[in-house]
Every structure is written in structure tokens, then in C-alpha cells.
Amino acid sequence: SYEVTQPPSVSVSPGQTARITCSGDALPQQYAYWYQQKSGQAPVLVIYKDSERPSGIPERFSASSSGTTVTLTITGVQAEDEAAYYCQSADITGSHVVFGGGTKLTVL
Amino acid sequence: QITLKESGPTLVKPTQTLTLTCSFSGFSLRTSGQGVGWIRQPPGKALEWLTVLYWDDDHRDSPSLKSRITITKDASKDQVVLTMTNMEPVDTGTYYCVHTSATSDDALDIWGQGTLVSVSS
Numbered sequence: 001s002y003e004v005t006q007p008p009s010v011s012v013s014p015g016q017t018a019r020i021t022c023s024g025d026a027l028p029q030q031y032a033y034w035y036q037q038k039s040g041q042a043p044v045l046v047i048y049k050d051s052e053r054p055s056g057i058p059e060r061f062s063a064s065s066s067g068t069t070v071t072l073t074i075t076g077v078q079a080e081d082e083a084a085y086y087c088q089s090a091d092i093t094g095s096h097v098v099f100g101g102g103t104k105l106t107v108l
Numbered sequence: 109q110i111t112l113k114e115s116g117p118t119l120v121k122p123t124q125t126l127t128l129t130c131s132f133s134g135f136s137l138r139t140s141g142q143g144v145g146w147i148r149q150p151p152g153k154a155l156e157w158l159t160v161l162y163w164d165d166d167h168r169d170s171p172s173l174k175s176r177i178t179i180t181k182d183a184s185k186d187q188v189v190l191t192m193t194n195m196e197p198v199d200t201g202t203y204y205c206v207h208t209s210a211t212s213d214d215a216l217d218i219w220g221q222g223t224l225v226s227v228s229s
Contacts, residue, residue: 001171001172031213031214033216035155035216037155042219042220042222043155043216044219045212045217048212048213048217049215052213054212054215086155095168096171097168097170099155099157102154
């Protein structure tokens with residue numbers, strides 16, 4: 001079955017740049033989406049269609065794609081950004097949708 | 109403003125069938141491009157795609173759970189119902205109802221608050 005892979009954890013100090021990767025063989029052909037989930041809350045969409053930011057999401061959230069890897073970048077990390085981040089995409093057919101295992105972002 | 113709310117039992121016994129209802133507002137499943145789905149999350153673990161139902165009755169199901177899940181809509185009541193058969197303790201987790209649409213390029217742009225379902229005898 002298809003999988004996308006994320007690192008379990010990333011740690012940065014406030015004001016620094018955090019980068020969270022998501023790898024999968026079908027990522028060149030399928031869009032990636034990113035969700036932020038703070039402790040005890042429902043996930044929130046922060047990036048869609050590889051690099052588009054929904055209204056209301058701060059500009060410090062951005063994303064890019066290169067080959068089989070997509071990267072969520074948070075520039076000037078703030079304490080409130082501490083959360084789990086999930087990548088979502090699909091297999092080459094588009095019919096099998098998957099989430100990555102999630103990356104816990106710790107703001108030191 | 110789009111909102112979704114899940115309702116259903118908090119506890120089911122092994123082998124029983126789970127039925128969850130998602131009641132939504134702010135859009136209609138009679139409108140082209142709209143979709144409602146279910147995502148679940150075991151305690152302390154990652155999100156898992158279950159299924160999404162679209163306005164035209166097309167749906168995208170998890171291959172591993174396809175034989176156990178059914179999703180239906182009552183567009184007149186603005187509700188979507190998830191049925192999952194043969195529940196096991198590993199199915200314990202928070203079940204989220206989500207909205208998607210062609211205008212958001214199939215992103216899960218709005219989530220319900222989630223409902224915790226425990227499977228135990």
C-alpha cells in the first residue's frame with residue numbers, strides 16, 4: 001500500500017526556520033496538503049495544492065515541492081506553532097489517500 | 109460559514125457496528141463539487157483516511173477498510189452517516205467529520221471537533 005514518510009520530530013528555537021519534509025513516490029504527480037494539529041484540537045489546513053495557503057493562515061507558512069519530496073517551511077517560528085504537522089497525498093491513481101505519520105514540531 | 113458536528117455512541121462493544129452522524133451547515137451536498145468525509149485518529153497516533161462522499165455519490169474509501177465501511181448522505185437533512193462493521197479495540201479513536209470541495213482542490217478545509225469512540229467489552 002502507498003505511504004508518505006515524515007520525520008517524527010523537528011525542534012527549533014523561536015525566530016528560526018523550521019522545515020518539515022514529506023516523501024512519497026507519487027508526489028510528483030499528486031498534490032500534497034499540510035495540516036497543523038495542536039494538542040487536544042482538531043487539525044487545521046495550512047497548505048493545499050502543494051504550496052497554496054488558505055485565507056487566515058500566516059504568511060510564515062509556506063511549502064515547496066522537489067521531485068518525490070515536499071517541504072513545509074515555517075519562517076520565524078513562534079511558540080504558538082508548536083504542534084503536530086501532517087502531510088496528506090494520494091497514490092498515483094489518486095484513489096488511495098494517505099496521511100504521513102506526523103511530525104511533532106517543538107519550539108525550544 | 110461551514111460547520112460540521114459529529115454525533116454517535118462513545119462506547120461500542122467488539123463485533124458491534126458503529127454508526128456516526130455528521131450534521132453540517134453552510135453548504136449543501138446537492139451542490140456540485142461538495143464533499144463530506146471521515147478521518148480517524150487513534151489515541152496518540154496519526155490521522156487515518158476513512159472515506160469521502162461527494163455530491164454525485166462518488167466516494168473514495170480506504171482500501172484496507174473498504175469492506176467494513178459505508179458512507180451515505182441525506183442531503184435534505186444536511187447529514188452524512190458513517191457505518192463501520194465488526195468493530196475491534198484497535199478501532200478506538202477520535203473520528204472527525206471533514207468538508208472538502210473542488211474549489212479547495214480536494215483539501216480537507218474544515219474539520220469537525222471530533223468524537224471519541226472507545227471499543228471495549
